Amino acid sequence: MNPQTTYRNCPACNSTAVLGLEKFSKDIWKIAECSVCHFVFLENPVKYKALEEDFSWEKTFWLEDGERKKKRGMVKRAAYYLRILGYTLKANPQTKYLKLLGAGSILDIGCGDVVRWTAPFIPFGIEVSKHLHALADAKMRALGGECYQGSGAEIIFKLKKNHFDSVMMHSYLEHEIQYRELLEGCFRCLKPGGKAFVRVPNYGSLNRRVSGAKWPGFRYPDHVNYFTQHSLRAAAQEAGFQCKITNKAKIWLDDNIQALLTKPATT
Numbered sequence: 037m038n039p040q041t042t043y044r045n046c047p048a049c050n051s052t053a054v055l056g057l058e059k060f061s062k063d064i065w066k067i068a069e070c071s072v073c074h075f076v077f078l079e080n081p082v083k084y085k086a087l088e089e090d091f092s093w094e095k096t097f098w099l100e101d102g103e104r105k106k107k108r109g110m111v112k113r114a115a116y117y118l119r120i121l122g123y124t125l126k127a128n129p130q131t132k133y134l135k136l137l138g139a140g141s142i143l144d145i146g147c148g149d150v151v152r153w154t155a156p157f158i159p160f161g162i163e164v165s166k167h168l169h170a171l172a173d174a175k176m177r178a179l180g181g182e183c184y185q186g187s188g189a190e191i192i193f194k195l196k197k198n199h200f201d202s203v204m205m206h207s208y209l210e211h212e213i214q215y216r217e218l219l220e221g222c223f224r225c226l227k228p229g230g231k232a233f234v235r236v237p238n239y240g241s242l243n244r245r246v247s248g249a250k251w252p253g254f255r256y257p258d259h260v261n262y263f264t265q266h267s268l269r270a271a272a273q274e275a276g277f278q279c280k281i282t283n284k285a286k287i288w289l290d291d292n293i294q295a296l297l298t299k300p301a302t303t
């Protein structure tokens with residue numbers, strides 16, 4: 037399959053001065069570092085139209101996962117399944133997020149076909165894959181919400197201003213080509229005082245430095261932005277949010293960054 041790709045400047049500062057990182061690039065996918073702000077990103081992401089069907093996340097994820105499993109040794113494979121089991125046994129994450137975000141309407145961006153939120157949340161979502169969107173929309177409507185189909189950075193500006201109580205971006209922002217616009221859109225559609233939760237892979241982690249090109253945060257072509265806590269905070273503040281890194285204490289050991297963004301009550 038020959039995907040339609042597009043080239044972009046540094047998505048963080050719009051500079052055209054970028055340095056290709058051959059050691060992290062793979063097949064046709066070019067990872068680059070901005071020479072001005074040092075943000076690392078995929079230079080030639082797949083166009084949104086292809087993400088709607090042929091290159092949708094659910095297809096590329098399983099392809100990539102199959103490749104990774106073949107390469108894994110037995111010990112690593114056992115560790116992988118233990119981790120999956122750990123996730124399954126964990127308490128319902130809804131309790132954790134209720135404390136962080138409060139109840140009410142929640143917009144889950146890049147929700148896939150999963151509805152993670154039930155009462156007292158009212159689940160809304162945005163999903164680019166047409167197939168997954170149809171599944172999520174039916175489930176969300178049954179719970180009083182709705183799912184919107186399209187690319188996050190475009191759809192979000194069609195939603196009502198000051199409307200949602202909270203926004204969830206769990207493993208989403210690393211996929212979003214126009215992440216700065218997306219954050220602006222989140223700020224716009226949240227009620228004053230509303231909160232957004234973000235979880236992205238941590239390019240600044242120790243594991244990334246040790247693992248090099250084998251770091252599991254590299255996913256081609258799904259992940260298009262490689263954040264550090266500093267670049268994530270800068271993007272959030274530029275959109276108008278107050279930003280709190282919630283796993284700051286052990287961030288250098290953590291392969292993910294978690295952040296709570298707050299829209300000030302008076303803007």
Ligand SMILES: [Zn+2]
Pocket residue numbers: 046047048049050051070071072073074075
């Ligand atoms: Zn830059």
